[in-house]
Amino acid sequence: MEETWCYQVSGKLEIPYRYFAGEFLSRFFVELRDHKKILGVRCPTCAVVFFPPRSICGRCLSPLGEWVELGDTGTLQSFTVVRYSEPTHPLQAPFVLGLIKLDGADTGMLHLIGEAELSALRAGLRLRAVFKEKREGEILDILYFRPEPVAKEAGR
Amino acid sequence: MNERVAIVAWAQTAYEACKPHQRVQEMVYEVVKKVREQTGLKFSEDGTGIDNAITASDDIWDARTISDTPVGDVVGAHHRSEEKVGQDGAQAVFYACAGILSGHYDVTLVVAHCKESQPASRNLITNLTFDPFFQRSLGLDYLSAAALQARAYMDRYGISPEQCARVVAKSYNNARGNPLILRARELSVDEVIRSPLIADPIRELDAYPVTDGACALILAREEKAKKITDKPVWIDGMGNAYDAYFLGDRDLWDCQSLKLAASKAYRMAGIKDARKEIDVAEVSAFYSYQELLWTEGLGFCPPGEGGKLLDSGATKISGQIPVNPSGGVLVGSPTIVAGMARVIEAAIQVRGEGGSRQVSKVRTALAHGTSGPCGQLHTVLILKG
Amino acid sequence: MEQKPNLIEKQITMSIPCTFSTGPYMGRFLREIRENKRFVANKCPQCGRTMLPPRIVCALCNVEAGEWVELSDRGTLISFDVVSIPTINPMTGKMREVPYATGNVLLDGGDATLWHFLEEKDPSRIRVGMRVQAVFREEGRTGAITDILHFRTIEK
């Protein structure tokens, strides 16, 4: 077949969706929205405090229900400076995504890192959550995590 | 296992940035036509032909619900059976083997396709893997997730950007012996290091390029295989395993699901010392650091020593355990297709048909595929001559 | 103060711009419509059936169907649907306008039906077996299905 017949057509795939967090996770988002509290959940069988919270332990399938209030401070585990742009991004590039182990949690939280010198980013950096003024019950009710002043770091 | 399954034929399209002249139907037809010509097999259920088809593709990548519908005609599915694995092609090969080992089918056509050039960006698709509540709205996609894994791994074990760049240079240079990789060229470590950062520490050349392509292979049970070809390539070991989902749940520098998948495949194939017994490995590294990390997970070296293994020259084509003599995914192999293309490249090595990319004296080859973010699901297959 | 929900929902619209390749078969079909306002179909060399829109192989015979035939722009209505339920069109993410009618038309000279819109939307005025003719867009054809406006009733 001749290639002369071929051409390309612009189109798109666009569908709106509506997701439900469910009763269990809603508690997390309501606490975040109304009280600026970050909750995790403990699996007594695995002896792990999970963030994000979840109603089932993926490791042992136990139902979970023991909420744990986590700190709004934590330690940077890994990070990346996102330098490309997509409509899915919450911020204009470049911006920083980090995995943060919140104080009191055993698993890492993904979030944005703000107010940070890129050259100062490193694993082990102490961070504190900055909350949005007008909170809607979503993960971006935390604006980002910013580095703690160095002097305070010594006291941890 | 007394019953064995063999690969009896295979074909791949050229892997290039965009195939503007083909729809997925036509891309798949190109490779199906070749494997049918090689074997002379027709589609039939009377015991003389191809009696089942397994396809690998993805609805969102193809922008089409039930993405196996358009390729059904060319894989002979009309009035016959076809099943779609919505994952990496290595999973499709594994699953197709099970269909034969179960006694249900004799000869199975397996195909995989993806046109990564079709969507405006791959990141728009992989962002949709992430849950709508905790990860998706942060803009995470497979690229930024991989960057978080790369940083965690490199920090943990002191892997350098140069070592990652060396993986890329090796891939591009190896691929010059692979006529299907249209972007193969001589590439220096320096050029990789000078390419722009896209998601630290990943640079443009550390990431696999946007690629269109398809591949096909035919699997047959032992007695059929021996009739179809003089040179069957046996699949003697298979294993796979899922890791946890949330990136923060995982020790990203430690690929426990790959270790588990590999141990299952090795046990089935009777392999006790992977580094000694495996003659060549084709692994799915979508980002350069992954080749180093996956060689650790496969047990070719202790944890943290993937960089050392590379530096020792062991993974070169002439080395003790060559990795990706084909050039691998880093030079161009689309997602979904990647793992099955690795199976085919491993089979080429077992048959000794690798031309200038052929590794000497290959008896046992390993093929690896991965699905999901940061290697959440790994698939390992062991091939023997 | 407004009551905030305690069950959390999240709305996200998936929107993926795509570039679709026509390939030589669909490409030839669409280009003939765009450039010559005519219908072509490909024919199976084995069973002789025609395919609309054209596809690379005849699924019944597993052979490449490379022969081409020209079909009339007139034909007979084989079946139809009048759709009155508005649903979201995945190509736009927006609601479709209803009602609309589609029909399967057996074009003169072929043995496969072509699916397209019918101009007539009143089910009481549509009859299986009636004669219809394609109405092509006069200006600005782009090589898409919309180069044909609809099929018009020419004989009841």
Next chain:
Amino acid sequence: MSRKRNVAIVGIGQTYHKSHRPDVNQVELVHEAVRAALEDARLSMKDIDCVVHGNMELFEGIHQPDMWHVDGDGGFLKSGFRLSTGGTTGGTLVSAADHLVASGLFGVVLAVGFEKQEEGHTTTGITAMADPLWGRTLMTGAISGVRAGLLVKEFGERAELAAARLRVKAADNALKNPFAHLKLKITVDDVMKSRLLAYPMRLLHMCPESNGACALILAAPEKAREISKKPVWIKDHVTVHMEETFYRGGPQRIVPSMDVAAKKLYQRNGIKNPLKEIDVFEMYDPSSWWELEWMEYFLQLKHGQNIDLVEEGATEIGGRFPINPSGGVVSTNPIGATAMIRVAEAALQVRGDAGKHQVPKEVRMAMASSFGGTLWTILHLLTREVEA
């Protein structure tokens, strides 16, 4: 179908099916079915070797949802596969679990299908199956009156009454099934006066959009007998696909997949008279019109005998050939799970565990069908006894 070893269903679980489940997220919904199947089999996740997962991505807009769902389906550090074949997905998952166990590669396999239809737009998701360069502009999901119109043309009001009667049968049966979604008390008159969608297809003829999940556990013989007092054996299954485009009438005669599948299945298993040899049938009935039409193919009836059987009441729960004692798909439809629910319900009938919707006769052999894609079919044949 020849097989290396026998495989049995040893665990059956499903969620309640509803149109609104804001109380659970997707992971939790999938988990409900998994937990129910594990409890039914009295197993823990430690006993499971492999998890097979499936649904359709564009219904919820989640890419590779098996990744997220490992947190609820137990897939963590297990082997697993994701298969997706449209409406037939649930049936494909059962076939897959059968392949995986029969192969000797895995001893106990868990299959789970799910859909949370309310999170997306079902009709839009289905429309996206059409060719983006042609049919997608024209299609509105699976709603079409074309085939039903042909039945009316040939059989007149008898066909309309039969379709309505089948819908009432489904509603009556669903009232007996605690898991069914739509629980309607309706009459033939209600059906025939319900809102017209595409003549002669009416709202009550069509399946609903449900949120739900179904899970089955399959095991090899030795293990199956250890786990379950009443293993249900997978005697055979057959998958029959059709070409890319829907058959839309005209002079080209294309044999429907339902006919091809039934012939293959019956021939391989020596079934000469399905009406007598099969005790109950769970059919994937996207609408009551299709139940009526497809009866002819699935049961290899003489043309028009389907209407006779409906008029006789033969397919009612107490009839001589019950179809869909569960209430069927017109009562319950979480698409990625729907076809698996057919197998699950057929298995419950074989076990005698269907409760109020158990058919009042001995069930030795049951059949289940799956429907999807461009009118594809899968048939599963289940038995109470098995030849060694």
